[in-house]
Amino acid sequence: MTATPKPDASTDTVYDELDALHVGALWRHLSNLFPAQPPARALPVHWDYAKLRPYMLRFADSLSIEEAQRRVLMLINPGMRDTSATVTGLYAGIQIILPGEQAQAHRHSANAFRYIIEGSGAYTTVAGERVHMSPGDLLLTPGWQWHDHYHEGEGPMMWLDGLDFPLVNSLDTAFFELHDQTAQKPAVPDDLSSLQFIHGRLNPSWIGERSASSPIGKYPWAETERAFEAIADHATGSEIDGISLEYTNPWTGGPVMPTMACRIQRLVPGFRGAARRHTAATILHVVRGQGTTVVNDQEFHWGDKDVLVVPSWATYRHVNTSRTDDAVLFAYSNEPVVKALGLYREELMR
Numbered sequence: 001m002t003a004t005p006k007p008d009a010s011t012d013t014v015y016d017e018l019d020a021l022h023v024g025a026l027w028r029h030l031s032n033l034f035p036a037q038p039p040a041r042a043l044p045v046h047w048d049y050a051k052l053r054p055y056m057l058r059f060a061d062s063l064s065i066e067e068a069q070r071r072v073l074m075l076i077n078p079g080m081r082d083t084s085a086t087v088t089g090l091y092a093g094i095q096i097i098l099p100g101e102q103a104q105a106h107r108h109s110a111n112a113f114r115y116i117i118e119g120s121g122a123y124t125t126v127a128g129e130r131v132h133m134s135p136g137d138l139l140l141t142p143g144w145q146w147h148d149h150y151h152e153g154e155g156p157m158m159w160l161d162g163l164d165f166p167l168v169n170s171l172d173t174a175f176f177e178l179h180d181q182t183a184q185k186p187a188v189p190d191d192l193s194s195l196q197f198i199h200g201r202l203n204p205s206w207i208g209e210r211s212a213s214s215p216i217g218k219y220p221w222a223e224t225e226r227a228f229e230a231i232a233d234h235a236t237g238s239e240i241d242g243i244s245l246e247y248t249n250p251w252t253g254g255p256v257m258p259t260m261a262c263r264i265q266r267l268v269p270g271f272r273g274a275a276r277r278h279t280a281a282t283i284l285h286v287v288r289g290q291g292t293t294v295v296n297d298q299e300f301h302w303g304d305k306d307v308l309v310v311p312s313w314a315t316y317r318h319v320n321t322s323r324t325d326d327a328v329l330f331a332y333s334n335e336p337v338v339k340a341l342g343l344y345r346e347e348l349m350r
C-alpha cells in the first residue's frame with residue numbers, strides 16, 4: 001500500500017490565507033526567531049570626528065536653533081536605519097550650540113546624558129538646576145526631567161548625546177512634551193546636585209527620596225582626573241579595558257541610569273588588551289589618544305574625539321598604539337538592561 005502523497009505546501013496559497021488571518025507557520029521562521037547566536041544586526045562602525053566637525057559648523061551657520069530645536073547629527077548604525085539606533089538599545093549624537101543660543105525646554109521618557117567634547121560657557125538646566133559644562137564632564141538628564149540648554153560663553157560648544165530612545169521606542173513607552181517656556185527658571189543653586197553628592201562615599205543623609213537614576217547632575221572631569229591620578233600606576237586594571245572606572249549612582253553603587261552604564265577607561269601607553277565578547281552593546285568615545293580596536297577581525301584606527309560601536313557578541317580588543325601617551329575612552333553600554341533581564345553572557349577569548 002502506498003501512502004497518499006502530502007500536498008506540496010509551497011505551491012498552494014495556504015500561507016497567503018494564513019497571513020490574511022494574521023497567522024504564521026513557526027516552521028518557516030524557526031531559525032530566524034531562535035538564532036544559534038545573536039544575529040549581527042548592529043554593525044561595528046567608526047565615526048571620525050574630524051570628518052563630522054565641518055558639518056557641525058556648517059549647520060551651526062545655516063540652521064537656527066529655533067528651527068532645529070536641537071542641532072544634532074545622529075550617528076546611525078547602517079544595520080539599524082529603521083530605528084535610528086547607533087547600536088542595540090542606544091543612540092549617540094553630536095550636538096552643537098553657539099553663543100547666545102537657547103535650546104527649547106522639553107522632556108521625554110528616554111534617559112539621556114551628555115559627555116562634553118569641546119567649548120566652554122554653556123549650561124543645561126535640568127529640573128530647575130543649572131549644570132555648567134566643561135570638556136570631559138558627564139551630565140545626566142534622567143527620563144522625564146525638563147531640560148534646556150543655553151550658551152553664555154564664547155565659541156561653539158559641542159558634546160556627545162547618549163540616549164536610550166531605541167530601547168524606549170521598542171517598548172512603546174515613548175512620551176515627549178514641550179515646556180510652555182523656552183527656558184526653565186532656576187529653582188535651586190547652580191550645580192547643587194554635584195556639590196552635594198560628588199564627595200566620594202559621603203551621601204547627604206537628609207535627602208530621603210531615592211530616584212531610580214543617579215541624582216547627580218554632573219560628574220566633573222576634575223573628579224575623574226583626580227581618580228586616575230590617585231590610582232596612577234598602582235593598579236594595572238582590567239586586562240580587557242585597562243583602568244576602567246564606572247560612574248555610579250550614589251544610592252545604589254550601580255549604574256547611573258537603569259538602562260545605561262557609563263565608564264571611563266585609561267589605557268596606558270602601549271596597552272594591548274585581551275579579547276572578549278559579551279551580550280552588552282557598547283558605544284565608545286575617544287576622549288584623547290590614538291589606538292586600534294579590533295572588532296571581529298576588523299581593525300578600527302581611532303584618534304581624538306572619534307566614536308566607535310561594539311555590537312553585542314562581537315569580539316573586541318583595544319590597543320593603545322602610542323608608546324608615550326595614555327589613551328582615554330568614555331564608554332556607555334546597555335549592560336544594566338541585559339543583566340537585569342538575565343541575558344548577560346561573556347566569554348574571554350584566549
Ligand code: GTQ
Nearest residue numbers: 070072093095147161163
Ligand atoms: O539635547 O535634549 O541628541 O532631546 C536627542 C534628543 C539631544 C537634547 C539629542 C534630545 C536631545
